[in-house]
Amino acid sequence: IITDLWPHRETGSEFVIERLVRWNPSMGLFDEQGNLLGWCLCMQTGLMASLGVIEQRKGYGKLVVMAFAKKLAEMGRNLYATILVENEPSKALFAGLGFKPTKDINWIRNRERKFSLDTLRRALELVDWDYYYVAVMCEHEALVLDTFKKLNVRVGIGRANTVYFLPKEEALKFNVTVPAGLRLGSLEPGHAKIITDLWPHRERGSEFSIERLVRWNPSMGLFDEQGNLLGWCLFTQAGVMGSLGVIEQRKGYGKLVVMAFAKKLAEMGRNLYASILVENEPSKALFGGLGFKPIKETNWIR
Known part of the structure; x- marks a missing residue:
C-alpha cells in the first residue's frame, strides 16, 4: 500500500519499505476495520520520512507525525526528518510542530558503477584486516586469497562446507511433536557457555560470539522439565x-x-539454509533426510 502510493517509488522500493517496517520503529493510523489511513517510517539513516496519507486535509498526517515523534522520543531519540525542498505542505506541517531546519542535503539514487573484479579487489583493500574476521568464501575465492596475500593477511583456518537449502514452504509442513517431559524454546545468553564448551570448533572469543548470536538472532533450544x-x-x-x-x-x-527451528524461521518468512562441514556425514544425513538439498560448496575462513 505504502509503495503504491509513494510518488518516489522505483524498482526495489517495496522490498526496502518492508524491511524498514520489519526492523525499524514505525507509526500507522488505522480505522475501525484496520484499514491504513496514514503512516510514517524511520529510515535507515534514523530520520522520520515517507510520511503519507490515504486522504488529504483530514489532519491524519499531523496526528501520525505527533504520535511517531513522541514514540521515538520515549525511546530516547532526538527527532530528525528529511523533506524535499519543494514539499511545502510537509515543511509547514513539521515546522508547525516545532521542527527547525538544520541543514540541506541531497539524496542520490541510481548512481551505478558496473561491478567488476577490480571493484571487489578495491573494496577488500579498504577493510581493516587488523581485526579478527570469520568469512564465508564465494566464487571469487581466488581473488580474495590473492588480496590477502598482497596485504599480508594470514588465514588461520579454512574449512570446506556444503550449503544446504530448503524452501520455507516445505519447512512449514513439518509436524513437530515434542515428547513428554521436554519443551522447545529460544536460547538464553547464559546458554552460550554450555554450547561453547561442547562445540568442537571453539576458539578464543567463541563464547562471546555465540552469546551475541543468541541475543540478537533467532535460536532454538530443547529443554527437559528442569x-x-x-x-x-x-x-x-x-x-x-x-x-x-x-x-x-x-x-x-x-x-x-x-x-x-526450520519451521520457526519459515514462519518468519525465511527460506532455510544450513552450512555443514563436508566431513560431517551425520549432519548431512539429518538435513538431507528432512528435504534439504545441497546447492553449493564453500569455505569458512578465519
Whole structure:
C-alpha cells in the first residue's frame, strides 16, 4: 500500500519499505476495520520520512507525525526528518510542530558503477584486516586469497562446507511433536557457555560470539522439565542455520531441534539454509533426510 502510493517509488522500493517496517520503529493510523489511513517510517539513516496519507486535509498526517515523534522520543531519540525542498505542505506541517531546519542535503539514487573484479579487489583493500574476521568464501575465492596475500593477511583456518537449502514452504509442513517431559524454546545468553564448551570448533572469543548470536538472532533450544539444555541450533551471522549440537547422541534431539527451528524461521518468512562441514556425514544425513538439498560448496575462513 505504502509503495503504491509513494510518488518516489522505483524498482526495489517495496522490498526496502518492508524491511524498514520489519526492523525499524514505525507509526500507522488505522480505522475501525484496520484499514491504513496514514503512516510514517524511520529510515535507515534514523530520520522520520515517507510520511503519507490515504486522504488529504483530514489532519491524519499531523496526528501520525505527533504520535511517531513522541514514540521515538520515549525511546530516547532526538527527532530528525528529511523533506524535499519543494514539499511545502510537509515543511509547514513539521515546522508547525516545532521542527527547525538544520541543514540541506541531497539524496542520490541510481548512481551505478558496473561491478567488476577490480571493484571487489578495491573494496577488500579498504577493510581493516587488523581485526579478527570469520568469512564465508564465494566464487571469487581466488581473488580474495590473492588480496590477502598482497596485504599480508594470514588465514588461520579454512574449512570446506556444503550449503544446504530448503524452501520455507516445505519447512512449514513439518509436524513437530515434542515428547513428554521436554519443551522447545529460544536460547538464553547464559546458554552460550554450555554450547561453547561442547562445540568442537571453539576458539578464543567463541563464547562471546555465540552469546551475541543468541541475543540478537533467532535460536532454538530443547529443554527437559528442569530447564536443562539438551539440544540447540543457532542462526549465524551469515543467515544460515549452524552450530547444531546435543548433550546426548542418538536420542533424536538434533532432528527435533532442526525441524522446530526450520519451521520457526519459515514462519518468519525465511527460506532455510544450513552450512555443514563436508566431513560431517551425520549432519548431512539429518538435513538431507528432512528435504534439504545441497546447492553449493564453500569455505569458512578465519
